[in-house]
Amino acid sequence: MDFVSVGVAAIKSRTEYGWIGLGAATLYLTYCAIWRLYLSPIAHIPGPKLAALTHLYEMYYNNWLGGKYIWKIQELHDQYGPIIRISPSDLHVGDPEFYDILYPSATSGRRANKPPSLTKFFGLDDSLFSTMDHDIHRKRRAALLPYFSPTYARRLQPIFQERLNVMLERLVSFKDTDVAVNANCMFAAFSRGETPELGGKLEQVTNIGPLVDIMENLAFGQCTHRLGMYKPVPGLQNQPSIDVNNPEHPSFDPSERDASLSGAQSFHIMKRVPWLNDIMMSLPETLARRVSPSLGSYMRQKHETRKLVAQLSTTSDDEWNGKEMPIFRGVLNSPKLPPQEKTVERVSQDAQMLLMAGTLTMASNLEHSIYWVVDNPDVLRKMKEELKTAMPTIDDVPNVRLSSLEGLDYLTAVVKESVRLIYGNSTPHFRYDPDGPLVYKEEETEKSWVIPANTPVGMTSVLLHHNELHFPNSNKFDPERWLGEPGKKLDKYMVGFGKGSRVCLGMPHGYAILRLVLAQIWRLWATDEVALGDELGVIRLYNTTPLDVKMVGDFFVGKYNKARGVEFKVSSL
Numbered sequence: 172m173d174f175v176s177v178g179v180a181a182i183k184s185r186t187e188y189g190w191i192g193l194g195a196a197t198l199y200l201t202y203c204a205i206w207r208l209y210l211s212p213i214a215h216i217p218g219p220k221l222a223a224l225t226h227l228y229e230m231y232y233n234n235w236l237g238g239k240y241i242w243k244i245q246e247l248h249d250q251y252g253p254i255i256r257i258s259p260s261d262l263h264v265g266d267p268e269f270y271d272i273l274y275p276s277a278t279s280g281r282r283a284n285k286p287p288s289l290t291k292f293f294g295l296d297d298s299l300f301s302t303m304d305h306d307i308h309r310k311r312r313a314a315l316l317p318y319f320s321p322t323y324a325r326r327l328q329p330i331f332q333e334r335l336n337v338m339l340e341r342l343v344s345f346k347d348t349d350v351a352v353n354a355n356c357m358f359a360a361f362s363r364g365e366t367p368e369l370g371g372k373l374e375q376v377t378n379i380g381p382l383v384d385i386m387e388n389l390a391f392g393q394c395t396h397r398l399g400m401y402k403p404v405p406g407l408q409n410q411p412s413i414d415v416n417n418p419e420h421p422s423f424d425p426s427e428r429d430a431s432l433s434g435a436q437s438f439h440i441m442k443r444v445p446w447l448n449d450i451m452m453s454l455p456e457t458l459a460r461r462v463s464p465s466l467g468s469y470m471r472q473k474h475e476t477r478k479l480v481a482q483l484s485t486t487s488d489d490e491w492n493g494k495e496m497p498i499f500r501g502v503l504n505s506p507k508l509p510p511q512e513k514t515v516e517r518v519s520q521d522a523q524m525l526l527m528a529g530t531l532t533m534a535s536n537l538e539h540s541i542y543w544v545v546d547n548p549d550v551l552r553k554m555k556e557e558l559k560t561a562m563p564t565i566d567d568v569p570n571v572r573l574s575s576l577e578g579l580d581y582l583t584a585v586v587k588e589s590v591r592l593i594y595g596n597s598t599p600h601f602r603y604d605p606d607g608p609l610v611y612k613e614e615e616t617e618k619s620w621v622i623p624a625n626t627p628v629g630m631t632s633v634l635l636h637h638n639e640l641h642f643p644n645s646n647k648f649d650p651e652r653w654l655g656e657p658g659k660k661l662d663k664y665m666v667g668f669g670k671g672s673r674v675c676l677g678m679p680h681g682y683a684i685l686r687l688v689l690a691q692i693w694r695l696w697a698t699d700e701v702a703l704g705d706e707l708g709v710i711r712l713y714n715t716t717p718l719d720v721k722m723v724g725d726f727f728v729g730k731y732n733k734a735r736g737v738e739f740k741v742s743s744l
């Protein structure tokens with residue numbers, strides 16, 4: 172055989188192999204398509220064929236259009252009914268009455284697992300939030316539970332109050348300056364300096380919002396003491412504060428907040444390609460920072476958290492005598508966990524998750540509530556009148572007890588209404604029952620749908636909180652809806668903290684901090700329309716329109732039009 176015929180034969184066989192490969196791929200794809208459309212155990216659930224056929228349908232709305240699938244899901248519910256198939260593997264239910272079935276309570280005896288799409292996107296696979304298995308989740312949660320009761324939250328008031336005082340003092344230092352305060356950064360203080368105790372040096376940190384400090388205090392028994400950097404402002408009650416004229420200390424720095432939020436942009440990619448997340452998480456911090464600043468700051472947070480937990484693991488019980496035991500010191504020692512659950516690596520994941528869970532939603536909530544309250548003078552008027560009953564003068568503000576704020580119905584209604592409109596997590600929260608099928612019964616038609624075991628089903632707070640049957644005129648910020656008997660009945664439909672065995676662990680702390688912050692800010696400050704007369708000055712929105720507080724995309728948490736978020740200035744009355 173000459174070279175030419177050998178070459179021709181090789182090409183021929185390669186072409187043949189090519190055709191065989193193509194044929195096999197076509198057969199496989201055809202089989203997959205037929206299986207997904209007609210043979211899958213969820214083939215009977217209504218929905219668009221394209222969504223049943225490929226995840227690209229969802230990806231078009233989430234990755235290409237930017238977190239828009241939840242609103243498409245609402246359109247699909249309008250078209251196909253209350254239960255729909257939204258991807259080859261996932262279902263979605265729009266009927267609020269199904270919530271308690273999908274998210275069973277801890278005492279129901281039913282198990283609810285989380286699928287990887289909701290757990291493997293932020294590199295904390297062994298944290299409480301990301302725990303897929305129901306039984307492991309129960310154990311991990313039991314170790315944290317003692318630190319999250321309403322009574323415990325009340326006991327923590329001095330810790331909350333100390334940080335809050337500093338934030339309020341700092342706010343006064345901006346009065347009659349031209350500084351536009353970034354509300355989210357003011358509350359969250361995403362910047363974190365290295366702790367001197369750990370041998371690091373303090374970075375220049377320009378945020379002093381209370382939330383990260385509070386969470387760090389609860390978690391580790393210390394915070395980064397960034398306040399020590401600020402010069403006290405003369406005349407402000409013994410608090411360190413900022414010299415606003417010092418160019419090194421400008422207003423609240425949004426860079427890390429923006430970085431953290433832009434990190435959320437990768438949520439929809441990571442949830443479908445979890446191995447990409449594993450690669451990212453294995454990068455050294457310097458390289459991660461080059462890939463993206465948000466990833467860099469996330470990695471820094473991860474390393475710092477690990478250092479703090481490692482440090483806690485070497486402390487002795489005596490060191491905490493007479494002091495509040497930090498949560499993760501307790502977890503490292505918890506008799507409820509087996510040794511493999513108490514490694515520094517595993518516990519650090521819980522700690523980082525807690526820092527994130529306790530700041531992102533809270534900061535967003537407080538930020539937007541500033542806008543809603545200023546934008547609704549009637550709401551502010553009623554709230555201020557009620558606040559005056561608990562704090563007759565502004566000197567009473569730092570000493571008001573949480574228990575007396577809990578008795579203020581209107582304040583509670585304002586808090587609930589802001590949680591309703593901030594939605595908690597904006598993305599569908601998937602669960603599956605590993606033990607058997609679930610049944611969804613459509614009330615109107617009395618038709619029953621069997622959902623096979625192990626099928627992920629999601630429900631979405633953004634859609635449930637705009638259900639016009641329960642929340643008429645749902646886009647309006649209207650605390651009145653939570654008052655009286657009708658208000659009490661609405662509690663069933665409030666899902667901002669989730670429900671069931673995985674309901675937000677920090678809900679008591681969340682309510683406590685929201686009550687304290689809102690009550691104290693709005694007792695101390697007025698607006699141009701509403702003033703009691705003895706306030707420190709007025710809050711005026713700056714460069715913020717109604718469009719800026721409207722959620723435009725679901726990236727696990729809501730994304731908003733204006734990257735800097737709500738801004739305001741403070742002036743004399």
Ligand code: HEM
Pocket residue numbers: 299300301312524525528529530532533536590594595596600666667668669670672673674675676677678680681
């Ligand atoms: C307005 C404030 C807050 C909102 C709206 C909120 C909302 C949520 C939501 C929707 C979940 C997921 C529930 C689920 O998986 O079904 C969650 C989980 C969690 N939250 Fe919050 N949260 C807030 C504040 C806090 C605070 C202040 C802390 C900590 C002090 C916290 C700690 C946690 C933890 C640890 C989890 C995981 C619970 C688990 O998987 O068992 N949250 N939160």
